[in-house]
Amino acid sequence: MSNLKTLLYHLPIGIVLTLELAITPGIASPTPSQFFFANQSTIQLAQSNPPPPPTNPDRSSAGGRRNPSNCPQDTEAATSSPLLTALSPTTKPGFTLSERPTFLIYVPKTSAKNAEFSLRSRESRGIYRTTVALTNTPNLINLTLPTQTPPLTIGQPYTWSFAIICNPNDRLEDRFVTGMVQRIEFDSARLRQIQQASLKQQVALYQKADIWYDALTVLYQLKRSQMNDPSINTAWRKLLQSGGVNTMINTNLEKENPR
Incomplete structure (x- = not known):
């Protein structure tokens, strides 16, 4: 067993994730939009080598939690608080219109210093990875996703993961969650309707079309600017x-994310 842990530890990604890709049907139409992703609080991601395909044999459904319990050293963390949670839908497809969407993750109180975000294609090909x-x-x-990364391919499902690095010397102790995202297109008239709407109206239009990530991103901006x-x-x-997604998550957005 110790030899197995040593082998896994030396993998470039340093973590074994459970990532089962679920193919969702695409929606055809013409061009994507990025206008709503000018989020001033967005973390600037440093480019790094793509991660290798996941190898964990355990099974789980796409989106939401995977191994979200507290780090071993954080056993005294409040049990009533939300656990590590990916804000990715588990009951519907995770659609976006953006070439490079925004992802939201609730991170509970932890003594861990770093986490790792990664994005993989349907074929488990590493697209992007960074330490946070x-x-x-x-x-x-x-x-x-930074401009250096290739735009998401329309109709292609992707899996993203976020892992809290509890012990840098043993990545098997990571606590992680995963989510699914798929880029689709709208026709120009429908897209123009959204672009000309107010932010609150945009949220309603995205929700009506099940464009989860874009609705969430706009709502996040509104919560930061109109907290009351x-x-x-x-x-x-x-x-x-x-x-x-766990509806208890309503964290204090007055806290600025690290840049």
């Missing part, structure tokens, strides 16, 4: 609930 410094936890971390608006907080809870 963990500060001010608990917090809601947002990550947007009860209608936004209600829309936030309803969106998470509609996707099967």
